[in-house]
Amino acid sequence: MSSAVLTAILAMTTLAAVLGLLLGYSAIRFRVEGDPIADQIDALLAQSQCGQCGYPGCRPYAEAVAKGEAAINKCIPGGEATARALADLLGREPEPLETEVQAPKVALIDDQACIGCTLCVQSCPVDAIVGAAKQLHGVLAAECTGCGLCLAPCPVACIRMVPVGSDLAHWRWPAPTERLAA
């Protein structure tokens, strides 16, 4: 009787030890670098790096959301669609945006007023402004995310945000107006 109990205890202990070692090994061997949830969240964000969410860029915000520290409705450029996609991904209730979504814009430098100070070049999170000291700076419109971070550093306030033109290449069929009969 007592030997049967001992055998059982011995067997369980051995099993526990072996499995414990296996788990410990695999935790090291198959260690996941980075945070996959943060990656998935980052993939849904608008990547304008504008900081309107209160974090210094999209990646830090994604990490904060992954940790559960930040709300999911802070990405203003992403708009309603991003908030909904985040809610879907994280299984949370969708929350309405706090601010109105604005039409896409790009920065434009007034070439008469620019003094070539390079402050805007340094402030651009996506390197979309080119220029050297005492030379006129220019915005690469195709790369500009419209974050507006270059506006504040400019000492002569020569940068403004202009809406992206509605030309043929950007035109989309609108949603049909619902005209349902009563």
Added chain:
Amino acid sequence: MSVTNPESEHGQSRLWTFHGGLHLPDEKALSNDQPIEPLRLPPLLVIPLRQHIGAPARPGVRVGDQVRKGQVIGTADGYVSAAVHASSSGTVIAIEERRIPHPSGLPAPCVVIATDGQDAWAPLPAPLTDYPHLDPALLRERVHWAGVVGLGGGAFPTSVKLRSERHIETLIINGAECEPYITCDDRLMRERSVQVLEGARIIRTLLGAERVLIGIEDNKPAAIAALSAALADTGPDTHIRIIPVPTRYPSGGERQLIRILTGREVPTRGLPAQIGVACQNVATTAAVADAVLLGRPLITRVVTVTGRAVARPGNLAVPIGTPLSHLVAHCGGFRETPRRLLCGGPMMGFALSDLEIPITKAFNCLLALTAAEAPDPGPALACIRCGRCAEVCPVRLLPQQLYWHARAKAFDRAQGYNLFDCIECGCCAQVCPSHIPLVQYYRFAKNAIWAHEEERRKADQARARHQARQARLERLEQERQSKLRKKREILDDTTAATVPGQVADGDLDARRALIEAAKQRAAAKKAAAQSRIEPVDQG
């Protein structure tokens, strides 16, 4: 007549059918008796630089330039692009944004030419009549130069379609013209049948196709007869067959016509070349013949002006860039104010905002419908799930499901129901008893998906640039730190060399004295410098 059953003599025993489709009142009798009339030259030609799919042409002329008929005024910008030519001689008076035929009604860059009435030709390249023995690249280059695009409405640059990585077995020439009202291809086949056949031979040579099937709906017996007669006249050609197909909308859809004539299905999101088939419209074929055999660019096209609101419906040979008002005036103006003004047919055409819009290469029909022809369907009712849309869909989609998901903006689900296989033929909306504008929902959903993909692409680009910037800043910071460290090391080494060992208390006093002496020297130097500068300042 031998053409009514040409398959039996060539061993092809049958035609296939596609799912669904509609029998529509064809309304072709309004204009199909009217021969193609040349149009008087308008005082102003407005020639858009973007009349095709792909990159817009780059303007090759400046304001004030004299241009002649057939001169290149916009060069093709890249492989998938097409050149644009002056349709008549005159002076370029503006290169600016004007409204063009497009569902958006938005303006796009155009070259505006004030015609001089001379209609003088520019020097044209030599005809390439000996095309079977010429380098195919030369022929393709000619078609590229001539700015030929798909004239059936697609406006895809033809030169791109004349080259295929895959083996093309069958060339299909699309003369179905299945949309109601439109008769321009019908008249073209009757009056320019030789050019159509020549063009078909040229394209067959280029693609190395074994056979050419010319599919024509059987409501155009005169066109079938004319092409057959021309085929008989130009000698026996066992490669080309003219095949009447039953009249049923949308048999002129590329995939539908391929199905009818060969029994094969073009794969989802695939191209006809994948099943060894190429398809060209009859008017495109004639334009290819003009380019190769006459050296003429595409500067005119046949346009049907029809609808019961038009006083004298007809078919006109119109220089590209002619304003619509000029066509309407030629046809005797409007009998009554049209309820709807369309570019294209009643099924797939889009509304035009005004009559100052110019004719472009893909503009096949100006349709002015009266209130009786196009009654207001009234507000849409709720979907009653009758399923008639699914019965008529030629692609075997489930239009109802697509509608629900498009309306709810659940675009991924709509894609799951193969939204992108929809050819926007309008059959579902035509039979819908609730008058739901189904096609509008599908277009909206497709565009929203494209916009979303574009946004994602831009976001990925921005992320990559941001990461590259972060990496660069980090690298610069590290470089700065390592530089500083090195400097500090050198400094430490020198101090260690001059003051070896530990600093004693006595040494400390000696050092203080040294520092004091240095300070005094500096002060004396400063005073001397000031006394030197001051007289200069005063003087």
